[in-house]
Amino acid sequence: MTDHRHGSEPGHGDSAGAAGHAHPTVKTYTGIALLLFAITALEVWFSVAPFLQPPDRRPLMIFLLLAAATIKFAIVVGWFMHLKFDAPVYRRLFVAPLVVTILAEGVVVWLTQIHLRA
Amino acid sequence: MSNSPRPVRNVAAAVATSLLAALAGCMGDAPQSTLHKNSDLADMTWGVYMLVTWITLAVGVVVFALLAYVVFRFRDRGEEGIPEQVHGNTRLEIAWTLVPLALVVAMAIPTVRTIFAAAAPAPEGAVKIKAVGKQWWWEFEYPELGVTTANEVHIPAGVPVAFEIVSADVIHSLWLPQFGGKRDAVPGRTNHLTFTARDTGNFVGQCAEYCGDSHALMKLRLVVQEEADFQRWVQEQKAPAQGDLVASGKPGPKAFLEGGCIACHQVRGNPIAAGRIGPDLTHVASRGTIGSGILDNDAESMRRWLRDPEGVKPGSLMKLPHKLSEQEVETLTQYLLELK
Amino acid sequence: MSATPLTAHPAHAPPAAAPSGIWDWITTVDHKKIGLMYGVTAYGFFLLGGIEALVIRAQLVKPQSELVSAQFFNALFTMHATTMVFLAVMPLSAAFFNYIVPLQIGARDVAFPRLNAFSYWLFLLGGLLINLSFLLGFPPDGGWFAYASLSERMYSHSPAMDYWVVGLLVLGTASLAAGVNFIVTILNMRAPGMTMMRMPVFVWMTLVVQFLVVLSFPIITVGLIELLLDRTVGTNFFLPLHGGDPLLWQHLFWLFGHPEVYILILPAMGMVSEVLPTFSRKPLFGAPFVVFSGILIGFLGFGVWSHHMFTAGLGPVADAAFSATTMLIGVPTGVKIFNWIATMWGGRLRFTTAMLFSVGFIALFTIGGLSGIMHASPPIDLHQQDSYFVVAHIHYVLFGGAIMGLFSGIYYWFPKVTGRLLDEGLGKVHFTLQFVALNIAFFPMHFLGVDGMPRRVFTYDEADGWHLWNLVSTVGAWMIPIGLLVFMYNVWWSARRGPRAGDDPWDGASLEWAISSPPPVHNFDAIPNVPSDRPLWDQKYGDATLGLDRRDPHIHLPPNSYRPLIAAAGVTTVFGAFLIRGHDIYRHLLDAPGSTIQSIPFSSLFLATVATGVIVLLYGLYTWFFEPVE
Amino acid sequence: MTTMTETSPATAAARAMLPEHGTSLGVPNLKLAFWTFLGSECFFFGTLVATYLSYRGKSLTGPYPADVFNFAVTSISSFVLLMSSYLMVLALAAVQRGDRGKTLAWLFGTALFGLIFLGFQAFEFTEFYAKGLTLQKNLFGTTFFVMTGFHGAHVAVGVLWLLSLFVVAWVKGIPREKALNVEVAGLYWHFVDIVWIVIFTVVYLIPDPSKGA
Secondary structure, three states, X not given: OOOOOOOOOOOOHHHHHOOOOOOOOHHHHHHHHXXXXXXXXXXXXXXXXXXXXXXXXXXXXXXXXXXXXXXHHHHHHHHHOOOOOOOHHHHHHHHHHHHHHHHHHHXXXXXXXXXXXX | OOOOOOHHHHHHHHHHHHHHHHHHHHOOOOOOOOOOOOEHHHHHHHHXXXXXXXXXXXXXXXXXXXXXXXXXXXXXXXXXOOOOOOOOOHHHHHHHHHHHHHXXXXXXXXXXXXXXXXXXXXXXXXXXXXXXXXXXEEEEEEOOOOEEEEOEEEEXXXXXXXXXXXXXOOOEEEEEHXXXXXEEEOXXXXXXXXXXXXXOEEEEEEEOOOOOXXXXXXXXXXXXXXXXXXXXXXXXXXXXXXXXXXOOOOXXXXXXXHXXXXXXXXXXXXXXXXXXXXXXXXXXXXXXXXXXXXXXXXXXXXXXXXXXXXXXXXXXXXXXXXXXXXXXXXXXXXXXXXOO | OOOOOOOOOHHHOOOOOOOOHHHHHHHOOOHHHHHHHHHHHHHHHHHHHHHHHHHHHHHOOOOOOOOOOHHHHHHHHHHHHHHHHHHHXXXXXXXXXXXXXXXXXXXXXXXXXXXXXXXXXXXXXXXHHHHHHHHOOOOOOOOOOOOOOOOOOOOOOOOHHHHHHHHHHHHHHHHHHHHHHHHHHHHHOOOOOOOHHHOOHHHHHHHHHHHHHHHHHHHHHHHHHHHHHHHHOOOOOOOHHHOOOHHHHHHHHHHHHHHHHHHHHHHHHHHHHHHHHHHHOOOOOOHHHHHHHHHHHHHHHHHOHHHHHHHHOOOHHHHHHHHHHHHHHHHHHHHHHHHHHHHHOOOOEOOOHHHHHHHHHHHHHHHHHHHHHHHOOHHHHHHHOOEHHHHHHHHHHHHHHHHHHHHHHHHHHHHHHHOEOOOHHHHHHHHXXXXXXXXXXXXXXXXXXXXXXXXXXOOOOHXXXXXXXXXXXXXXXXXXXXXXXXHHHHHHHHHHHOOEOOOOXXXXXXXXXXXXXXXXXOOOOOEEEOOOOOHXXXXXXXXXXXXXXXXXXXXXXXXXXXXXXXXXXXXXXXXXXXXXXXXXXXXXXXXXOOOOHHHOOOOHHHHHHHHHHHHHHHHHHHHHHHOOXX | OOXXXXXXXXXXXXXXXXXXXXXXXXXXXXXXXXXXXXXXXXXXXXXXXXXXXXXXXXXXXXXXXXXXXXXXXXXXXXXXXXXXXXXXXXXXXXXXXXXXXXHHHHXXXXXXXXXXXXXXXXXXXXXXXXXXXXXOOOHHHHHHHHHHHHHHHHHHHHHHHHHHHHHHXXXXXXXXXXXXXXXXXHHHHHHHHHHHHHHHHHHHHOOOOOOOO
């Protein structure tokens, strides 16, 4: 990684000064892939595990599934897409819209569930 | 009539009323004016309406005064050099952030209070009316009274009425300006409008949500009556129509039967005239208007309507099986005007 | 004004083997030419939308008027709004983004010049496609908001609304591409030294607008695709018959639609924030406040959409919440108005035409903003919603606001673009006529709304009592084109005979006044080194100097390309194929009224058109990407 | 990592060394544009998911999700797409190392995994259709097919993109200084993957409240 001219490497640019970051290596990626596999397996298990099937455990199941999905999402974005290591501007450009989307669309879903005194 | 206004608000409201009435006076009499109020709901919103109107007017006056002063005072008079380069003044800017914020809060509090007050469920004993928006007319059903009518809704004064507003096709909006604003008729949903009317009389309203070709012609009448008159009206409406279409042998019922009118229209008392697509005609002659409030209910209007519904109401869904002859028009007109 | 180091002289122009004539305009990737094309095209659509408005007003001049049919009237107000929003005000603003922003940030072009051309061509084709409906006899008539279920096939059998949906999909794609392009341009193409807080306020507002475009257009794109599928494939997104909810369309439309309102107004606010300081000869008062309030307005814009739905029955909690957020937006807006007035305070105000339009903007926008506060309160909105009061409000905001601001921008930057000054005398006549006319046209609409006149009615009755103010409003509306004629004559005359402007006719503060008028094709002989937020002003009156960034002596301009036009044609063809589908369905429904959409086979013409569009698009994209740019 | 330590201040140096003249943020335009586009895509898929969730459990007739879902098949295809992201980072690393052979292998592998995912989706759609679920049948069919269909279309565009890069790499190779082109394709590919992470959880794993089997 000696050639910096084209800015294709992670950590290029404004954040390049933060050389302390350990850039992911192929070995790291393999570990991440295994982790993703494990979480996916866990997710599938959550959705069939007997102790989560009773109706009163549904909220717990949904929480666990959403938590697992969030972790997978964060791992892919953070490591595979280098967002954790790249210039901060990328993070702002992606995370801010993501948050606004979740909030606004969440309110839309909530509002479509309202049927007043029908 | 829900709250007794304080003196200050009274005066302000009076001034506002006279000011707006003066403006309204310029344009003659507008029966659908939002400034006429004839229900507790309209009174309830009136306080907020006036408060916000006054605050915004006051802000407008301040801004315009400032703008006029600045434009006049600081115009270039050909002085030498450049003016002092002021980049800003944080204290001033915080001030004119906080003042609007305070005004917003002042408007938001009564607003929120009114929203929740107006959303209260209908009290016991309210007259229930189901208002169905259709392209392009209104059907009113009194489920507890067994009455169905079209485009003309009667309510008793001093008694709460609870409208359930639904739609049969596209989105409409039931707008009764004098009674506290409008509510949409959304297909698949039920909206509610509850109020108690004050004065008796005839009032007009209109569909407010664009709903297709003849949106402009989707008007309605609201008749506020004394309780006793209202009960009498209910009894009249509940009665079946006079005469039997088949047995009477008269030309009118015959034309109604053979002209295909029964496919869409109901004339109660006649099981074969049970169509629900068009307005219920059992007591059509008792109504003040036809064509959803756009024509006076007289022989001339009826002829006009029967000759060419599409011409009176563009896009009208009243498709005649064939163009009616003048003879048929006359016969049907006579028959319909008998359906008191 | 003496020439500055950045002024280009003809001798410096790089040897360009550029094509000439019409081919040059078709293949250009120069942001200035594209800006001009946006401006001219959008102005044409502005006139078209204006003619539609004049017919609307003519119909309403008296009760029971029979000038146009109900159906045509409904098409007129639908197309008037659609045209003005998407084909006039947005692209007129885009004309300024294109022409001015690169100059103000000290860039030679936008980040992706060919993508920029692609955006323009998509805009043009989308605009033509949507107006093709008039020629074919199916003008859209479902309202510019296209509320389901009226916009569904069941209630709009003809292909009219297909034109609307397809046209907006094409226009949306154009806006998205342009949005990404300008975000990158502004974030990444600034001259050295131009930090974010040194950017002119117009650039800031452009940036906010582009974020609103990039984030809100996907929402309406999905909504439009869902509506299109309902109409052409028979899905159930907004049809209550199968449990679909028409209000979902309203949520999606307004979740896009409210940011769209700020997309329309913020550019004008940016222009006014350039014009007022220049002609007050002072800096913008509290520029960071103005910038942050612009950002705040943009951000809050995503949290207020349901105030368009207070009558729809969302319940008191939602109504209260959206009422509060909507009123909150009044605060940053108010801050801007006070900052503009404070900018003029203590200045030496030169009332050029540009300045007059900016001052007019403040006055008229204030009226529109205050009436907006009124219907932010649901109890009041239940009176005003869908009445002429709201028509008055949006015209004060969009005509009194956006259009006045845009004219201010035209008078302000015309000398930069053409090298000649517009005639000030004619300009003042234009301003006076327009200011007076639009108040006569739009102020009475407040009274009509208070008097209970609903919007979108093609007729009314003598007994309704609305005729006087309708008459006044129509007279005002018909006066507006007089001012525009004066303006057009002024442009036509001044562009050829007007006095030479020189580089810096207004004693400006920002970078575009440091280069020649009109700017050379490469904008800057050398990229400046920006020392302050008012670089040129500080060079003239302060102690700062506009340094030159000598690190990049090569002037490299991308060559012309027709690939963007090909790609745009491909995209338009793919979407346009659905018009064929719409016509097919309509024909079938006429032949066999009982048939359902899914029982109607996809015609080979439809499939062939889709395939052609995809092939053309891929051809355009591949040759685009492998086209040499050296 | 030599140049950054030699020159200072870092931003000015980075700007001076970039092709064209330097960029203000010291990052390449293309990548900046792409992240902006991905922010926009968040809203695109966010709206599709919101539509699905708005109508979740509101279908008036079957087939309901429980009637059609084949859990094992979808889990496998989800896993394939997830692993294609892994191959994608390997491909990018290979390009950045200048390892042409591995570049070709991993690019092709990624595209192949994408194709396998599309194959599973085609199989799934056919199965559902056979079980009576169509676009027009009910709200579930409408929202499910349109949302997953648009995701599938994104995967297809990605496959086309990767295969194009593969051909370029095959014919003339992708030099290290052009690695950005692969990186951007990778960002797109990973994004398509994370969208599926959301869809897999929301649509398949969380039980649908509809009645039915």
